[in-house]
Amino acid sequence: MAEQRLNPELEKWVKERMARYPTKRSLLVPTLLEAQKYHGHISPALAEAIGALLETTPRDVLSVASFYTLVHKHPVGKHVIQLCHNVSCFLNGCDDIAAYIEEKLGIKAGETTEDGKFTFITVECLAACDCGPVMLVDEKLYESVTPQTVDRALAEAN
Amino acid sequence: MLEQTKVVMRLDGVPDHHRLDVYEANGGYAALRKAIKEMKPDEVIDEVKASGLRGKGGAGFPAGLKWSFVPKDHPGPKYLACNADEGEPGTFKDRWILEHNPHQMIEGCIIAAYAVGLSHIYVYCRGEFYRGKEMIRQAAEEAYARGYLGENILGSGFSTDLTVHTGAGSYECGEETALLTSLEGGRGHPKMKPPFPASEGAWRKPTVINNVETLATVPEIIRRGAAWHAGLGTEKSKGIKMVCISGHVEKPGNYEVELGVPALAIINDLAGGVRGGRALKGFFPGGSSTPVLPASKAGVGYDYESIAEAGSMLGSGALIVFDDQTDVVRMAEVITRFYAWESCGKCTPCREGTRWMLQIYERILNGAGRLEDLDLLLSICDHIEFKSFCPFGDATVGVVRSTINLWRDEYEDYIRNHKVYKRKFMPVKH
Numbered sequence: 162m163a164e165q166r167l168n169p170e171l172e173k174w175v176k177e178r179m180a181r182y183p184t185k186r187s188l189l190v191p192t193l194l195e196a197q198k199y200h201g202h203i204s205p206a207l208a209e210a211i212g213a214l215l216e217t218t219p220r221d222v223l224s225v226a227s228f229y230t231l232v233h234k235h236p237v238g239k240h241v242i243q244l245c246h247n248v249s250c251f252l253n254g255c256d257d258i259a260a261y262i263e264e265k266l267g268i269k270a271g272e273t274t275e276d277g278k279f280t281f282i283t284v285e286c287l288a289a290c291d292c293g294p295v296m297l298v299d300e301k302l303y304e305s306v307t308p309q310t311v312d313r314a315l316a317e318a319n
Numbered sequence: 320m321l322e323q324t325k326v327v328m329r330l331d332g333v334p335d336h337h338r339l340d341v342y343e344a345n346g347g348y349a350a351l352r353k354a355i356k357e358m359k360p361d362e363v364i365d366e367v368k369a370s371g372l373r374g375k376g377g378a379g380f381p382a383g384l385k386w387s388f389v390p391k392d393h394p395g396p397k398y399l400a401c402n403a404d405e406g407e408p409g410t411f412k413d414r415w416i417l418e419h420n421p422h423q424m425i426e427g428c429i430i431a432a433y434a435v436g437l438s439h440i441y442v443y444c445r446g447e448f449y450r451g452k453e454m455i456r457q458a459a460e461e462a463y464a465r466g467y468l469g470e471n472i473l474g475s476g477f478s479t480d481l482t483v484h485t486g487a488g489s490y491e492c493g494e495e496t497a498l499l500t501s502l503e504g505g506r507g508h509p510k511m512k513p514p515f516p517a518s519e520g521a522w523r524k525p526t527v528i529n530n531v532e533t534l535a536t537v538p539e540i541i542r543r544g545a546a547w548h549a550g551l552g553t554e555k556s557k558g559i560k561m562v563c564i565s566g567h568v569e570k571p572g573n574y575e576v577e578l579g580v581p582a583l584a585i586i587n588d589l590a591g592g593v594r595g596g597r598a599l600k601g602f603f604p605g606g607s608s609t610p611v612l613p614a615s616k617a618g619v620g621y622d623y624e625s626i627a628e629a630g631s632m633l634g635s636g637a638l639i640v641f642d643d644q645t646d647v648v649r650m651a652e653v654i655t656r657f658y659a660w661e662s663c664g665k666c667t668p669c670r671e672g673t674r675w676m677l678q679i680y681e682r683i684l685n686g687a688g689r690l691e692d693l694d695l696l697l698s699i700c701d702h703i704e705f706k707s708f709c710p711f712g713d714a715t716v717g718v719v720r721s722t723i724n725l726w727r728d729e730y731e732d733y734i735r736n737h738k739v740y741k742r743k744f745m746p747v748k749h
Contacts, residue, residue, distance in 0.1 A: 189504035228506035230488030247408045249565035259744040271747030282749040286408040290565035300449040
């Protein structure tokens with residue numbers, strides 16, 4: 162396995178927080194999220210480097226990574242679209258929005274566009290049920306989503 | 320006409336009340352001063368006990384009692400985990416508090432830490448709350464700068480720290496012991512109880528775990544007194560509750576009401592009734608984990624005991640309303656998929672049972688269901704319930720059982736007529 166160096170900014174981010182926890186491993190879940198900003202997804206080589214920093218094994222890092230839905234275990238597009246498909250959004254027509262996004266991007270839920278720009282997934286409740294359907298594009302939340310909102314969100318992300 | 324009783328939402332409408340100066344100008348941190356300068360830690364616990372405050376995350380456990388379980392003479396650090404991992408479908412109250420009234424929650428955290436002698440507060444925030452995390456971080460910075468957090472708070476000699484900790488997408492981590500496992504850097508699996516977190520929690524140290532809304536209620540109890548709070552609500556369900564209404568209503572949103580008011584008044588008077596003048600078919604009184612109640616039971620009092628008597632639970636206070644056009648079989652499939660995909664996998668009945676139920680739902684919606692599938696679903700429910708480590712397993716059966724019992728004819732219509740649900744898309748587990 163090729164050795165991977167952690168982005169220095171990420172390493173700094175982790176080290177600044179270590180004093181706030183009794184164990185280094187406690188930072189594992191937040192570190193996985195932060196690492197994606199620099200490294201895209203959690204590869205086995207990256208898991209090795211994170212494990213070394215937090216004093217745990219690469220296997221532990223990958224095991225923990227596999228548990229959390231926001232942690233990407235394989236490469237994803239430059240922008241990740243997460244549309245809620247849970248009950249309140251379902252009652253407000255999220256299925257139509259899912260179909261619209263699939264058609265617009267020419268991919269199915271779970272896939273990435275050929276140019277690597279967008280990954281589309283549907284996810285569980287985003288806790289904004291009063292404004293369903295809701296969608297996260299990267300870190301930005303869109304509420305009461307219509308096809309027009311999708312058009313705007315994709316343009317903003319591009 | 321039902322009116323709201325705003326306590327946690329008391330500053331709703333005041334511009335910029337997420338900022339410390341605005342919060343302070345509206346009575347903010349007066350409760351912390353009162354607790355620290357005028358009350359002994361035990362008196363604070365007694366006050367919260369006397370108020371009748373119950374946990375607002377779902378279980379409804381008395382908050383003061385929970386605090387009193389922490390051993391006083393325990394050497395070394397003790398912790399507060401503020402549960403901001405709001406994931407129950409239909410619930411969006413904690414997000415409102417984090418984004419709009421973060422200081423009231425932080426003030427509640429510090430009062431709890433003072434009362435119980437806790438040295439560090441971890442706010443475990445769900446990963447998807449990008450804005451909420453930022454707001455709570457900014458508010459914590461302001462509180463540190465003003466001397467409400469850190470060393471020697473308000474000259475009292477008492478010190479406590481606050482750290483915002485992010486999750487990364489997992490419903491199960493809202494369960495208190497799973498939250499602690501995740502805080503320690505692990506997969507979000509629940510732990511055996513006992514030992515309870517109050518004696519052995521995060522990093523095996525005594526830990527109090529309270530929901531965001533519970534903690535945000537505490538400052539008002541200290542400021543206005545236990546008797547004020549105990550005078551609200553019903554005899555056993557004292558106080559107020561934020562109710563999150565979503566689904567087919569005219570004005571979905573967060574509303575704060577006295578416990579015990581009729582659910583129908585919340586739906587009609589506050590949320591403007593069922594959308595488009597349609598008829599109410601049913602509702603989840605407390606989130607997707609609570610059994611569905613039919614329209615005929617909408618007169619139920621919105622308190623823990625009355626809803627239990629009607630056959631469901633108040634849960635996290637999420638009222639999900641659906642109208643007479645709703646396909647309840649498909650709705651139950653949506654929720655069953657959620658549980659199947661979010662089960663942490665630790666206990667076999669929950670892990671395997673939810674997946675099996677999902678397969679049966681897919682079969683029924685594809686027009687290939689069998690009449691015996693309905694009794695099979697009910698039997699699987701019996702084998703999941705009470706057989707798992709944590710309440711997740713029990714949560715999965717509510718929607719299945721209640722919709723089959725209430726609308727068996729709609730299930731049979733799918734099965735007998737080989738009706739096929741026309742899917743617009745197919746979700747894929749990421």
